[in-house]
Amino acid sequence: LGDRLLYLPHVYGPSVHPMPYFSDPGFPENLPAVWDAHFGHLSARSLPWGIGEFGGKYQGQDQVWQDRFVRYLREKGVKVWFYWALNPNSGDTGGILEDDWKTPVWPKIRLLQSLMAAPSGQAFDFLPAEGEVVNPERGFAADSYYPDEPSLDAAAKLAEARAKGFEVRLIRRTYYLHAFAGQDSLPQSFLNTLAQDLQSAQGAGVKLILRFAYRPDENLQGSPTYCDPPKERILAHLAQIGPVLRAHLGVIAYLEAGLIGPWGEWHSASPEAALMDPLPGYNEGNQPPCGRQNYDRKLPNAKTLEIVQALLQEVPGRKVAVRYPMAKAKLLELAGGGSPGTYPSPSAFSPLVPLEAHGNTLKARLGAHNDCFLASENDFGTYYYDPGPQQELEKEYWSQDSRFTVMGGETCTPTPYVPPEEGDPAAYVYRQFQRFRFNNLNLNYHPGFLSWLAGQRFGPDTLLQALKRDLGYRLYLRRVEVDRIHLSPGQSLTLRLYLENQGFGSMYNPKGLELVFVREGDGLEVARSLGSGFHGPPPGEEAVYTYTAEAPSGPGTYALWLRIYDPDLPDDPRYSVRLASRLEYRDGRNHLALYVHVR
Template identity: 80%
Template sequence: MALLLALGLLALGGCTGWTGGGKGPSAEPLYAARPDGVYLAGKPLPLYGLNWFGLETCDRAPQGLWEGRSVTEILAQVRGYGFNALRLPVSPAVLRDEGNVASWAQIGDPAYPQSPLAGLRYVLEKAQGLGFYVLLDFHTFRCDLVREQLPGKPFDPARGYTKADWLADLERMARLSLEFPNVFGVDLANEPHALTWAEWKALAQEGAQAVLRVNPRILVAVEGVGNASDSGGYPAFWGENLTEARDDLGLGDRLLYLPHVYGPSVSSQPYFSDPTFPENMPAIWDTHFGHLSTRGLPWGIGEFGGWYTGQDRVWQDRFVEYLRGKGVRVWFYWALNPNSGDTGGILQDDWKTPVQEKLDLLRRLMAGPSGLAFDFLPAEGEVVNPERGFASDSYYPDEPSLDAEAKLAEARSQGFEVRLIRRTYYLHAFAGQDTLPSSFLQTLAQDLANAQAAGVKLILRFAYRPDENRANGPSYCDPPKERILSHLAQIGPVLRQHLGVIAYLEAGLIGPWGEWHSASPEAALMDPLPGYQEGSQPPCGRQNYDRKLPNPKTLEVVQALLQEVPGRKVAVRYPMAKAKLLELEAGGPVGTYPAATYFTPLTPAEAHGNTLKARLGAHNDCFLSSENDYGTYYYDPGPQQDLEREYWSQDTLYTVMGGETCTPGPYVPPGEDPAGYVYRQFQRFRFSSLNLHYHPDFIRWLRETPFGSGSLLDALKRDLGYRLYLRRAEVSSNQLRALETLTLRLYLENQGFGGLYNPKGVELVFMREGDGLVVGRVLDTRFYGPVPGGEAVYTYTVQAPPEPGVYALWLRIYDPDLPEDSRYNLRLASRLEYRDGRNHLALYVQVR
């Protein structure tokens, strides 16, 4: 606690903290202190903390275990209230493993070690498992020194403890910090009230160096002194006075100022009886420590608290508003313990019942208002996930078999983390035979198995013509419809056996590259566009781009393909083609351009059904190549082209859009910013995937074009496909009986270009602390998430586990076709722990 010089004060409080990662320090800081708070690995880390005392006393154990509650039970309870940080006061006896642990420690926690140092490690381990960040507080150099006996400085040779002893103990804390990455800092000395600022500054610099020599990745916390009054005549509590602090002590982002401050229940200061109280307080706080904000120096609060009654309630209410106004995101309330004589605690005397009014007060300082909810920050950069992102490319028979692992390695060498491969099978060698060779079917099956072994999904296309028919070149023909249907009937069983690794299919089968133009007149799988005069042609035709109008044969082929891959979407090359297929299915005319009514996008009620309209998606293989994307849209600018563009923009809310570029650079209308225009077009048409190989010059342009804080390529890596940001998770209760009903609410936003085009399963996983017992409850088996750019709230009712314990809540979003393969699970685009295919919701429940 922060206490007033020359007055009798509490015997509890202090400072020392450390943090680590791995088995030794790294050159890169893990934690950093900045003017707006603490950062972990470059990301903001709000710290909503409690002081839990006991380890610094001669009991050498955290208090409260005598009430029959374990360390895990106590921590899980307050973690459930929204606290994510602890300040643990310690003494040299614990650090040096000297003396005995109080016998009551094993009353509530039979596993609590009888060694003081092992006990500290035990608490740190349990805190880490429950998601707590820890600040170790060097509270006092002798456990028997309390209240007025506290020396007010970190060492006292007259009492047998020297500066060298203090520095050695700081090093012990720093070495211990290397074991526990959740320990973020060392509080160098608790309330050095007997020192001037100049004296304390010099010692703090020396103590900080002792810590950082051992572990340079953590923070050092420096409290204020406790002079009787500052230059304005306002008395300061012990640890509060940072009036003279003007710089970072030469520590840069390793320094975090952590003053202590209290209200009337600790000491009756003259300003508490001022007629303007509590509105006189902000100026005093600014004088003592708030001025650090104007100097760009990071600070939080190491201790504050009090009884929540009378004047102390008024003081705490005003102080919380002050901290809110300052944007303070690092604070530690005194105390968790109810037996703090001047302040009380968060828990009542039974060490179980919360002081609800205090919780309500502190929730005003939390981003998530309670342990019943947790608010997440969005993740940065690409979140690698199945069925989205840049895709590698592979062609049969040029590549007789798919080496999926090699494709991933090749893409990684170019800076891409690939979870999709587009595999195109050119079947021209079999175009003249009704039966496909068994060797090809075996190759297809093995390719699909290889994809699963590599943890990727495939975009499949089957085609009979690997190129256009050019003068003096080879001539490729579309097979007759009956032969295509026969081939599909043979391919279908193989595809269904491996359906889980198929992301979607491109319609293919007709025309050069399977792109649905220049159809062979002989097979007549497509008609010419109205008004097109084909004239005389060599066998199978040449580049007849206008022979692209679907007819009944086209519809029959597409329906057969859809039948062979139940549940999967099939992407077609042109918006006109989908509209015409829908018109033909409805019995509409043959040989005409589709009527405008068939360019009506899917509605939410129609989405993801088993209809032709719901299952036909889109691919654009000449994206951003010209005004009409080389015939993707109606040739001439005007209402019809606008209709087709808008149709695809809205229809792909519920289907899939993929493809590639085909020109060295993008077509950009005059007056448009190239980078912004290109990004908006990908966003408008809701792209889920893009070929990373073609066109190589276009990909190079994306890489070299600045956009935002990086390149346009970086932005596309991040935003292609779905990007599910869990903004908030809520539970109805964190104290449950066995098998009691729990309500879970998830607030999700889709920040990506595209959506989920295949259904996912959702499971809430209860993982018990200690033994890792897992209890799963399936919430949904046909989850599609919010549409691109949309948000939604999902509410689920679920039954608690049957066995007692403290359970962490994890969310598993899995592939129903591959439910046991966690490589196909979805990672949320939130700053959270992702482990074994599960997203940690940062919430805990206790089952009794």
């Protein structure tokens, strides 16, 4: 009977059962003797035991005893245990989920993960990298404007940014097409320029954020008048641009919707073309031709939706960023059969959830850009004008939606708006970039704002340095495990990656993963695909990824390297992702500090 019984005691800490040994002067090193007396002695008698329940809130003495208990279980080689509890409403122990029932309590997760390592395998724990880790599709972005700059010299843009202390991997290239607004067809010379610009970007190893617009300025008194073209002309132009973009899709990070209004920023739309409607209750009065300072003609309508859908169709797999949270909500409402001319209902401000993320739907492919970030309480009309529930709803919508899509833009004031009650302006500004999950920021505008960032102390350095480090994704590989280190030729190897996204933003474009076995001695390389469509964890979150790869057929000792590559440019290491861990990175590969032996 003894061989068929498994002893599973329940063990809890001082907040659940305040026993005298928790207040002993030797705490917590007195605890192993207590546990040995209660159940640990069974190991010496080769009797099976595990832990039926343990847990607690992870703070104070409860954290101390749990840390010591988990170390005790590892020392004893215990593999059978149950943690109380998953759900957060578990009274005096709490759970491994926060009160929202969705967010993991990561310190508890990490504690329990240390009990899950495969006993016959090999693991390595990495320290996080320090400072900026330069990677594709993130960080500060250079900018360039056509026709002021008739062609893009991407390498010169990188050199110019480097001279200012920025290592950039993004250039925002805006094309002002006012010279062609009255023409049904774009000239071939412009299409050639566009293709050459995309080739220039690839030659420099950068990606482009593209925007097409017809109005390079507002229609102010005494200034030139610029008009939105009719919808049909815009659609015809997009049909010409599309093949050029698709031929160079790999160097496009994403597009900004543009096309409508001054600078393509989706306000002050021309009444004649009526590509957008006035906001409800807004009377734009008698407008001069093409509109002037009619800022609140910014509500998407059926024409807006048709233009956005056409733009998305021309760039399969790429996201398109819109200027306002209200605009995305209204586009989705219209696409679902909602009424035109009305402000989006509260239910339309429904952010992406994991099951919807990264799909080929309108909701998943529309991102965001804010070109007046921290300019005022409503970012100069980016959000609902008046403070209150609606404005906060729109801010939170953008914050949560950007977990799985793109957020970029620029500032437009010399200094940031900071609420009077905020005692630490630098900390407040950092939190706002973090809240809205910024992937990139224009390094040229506003110059005053950039100078302010450089002058603010934040942690050990400046706020500008913190943004260089944290804009976009920052994938920290905390731990790597394999299930075995001795393999037969062709045998399956299980690889487990513990990743944390420590950056502000998401990996909005998918990547491919490859495990590369590199043999010691002759350097023979054997690459095994781990799959495609990899986006990593959302910003501020952790995840564990498990993969299976076949061992090489030839005998030898092999180092393991991880390649996170761009599926559109798989052979160019400049577009591969470097992990934010202290590891060796070479030729687009991350050394996992593990070795396997094939015999």
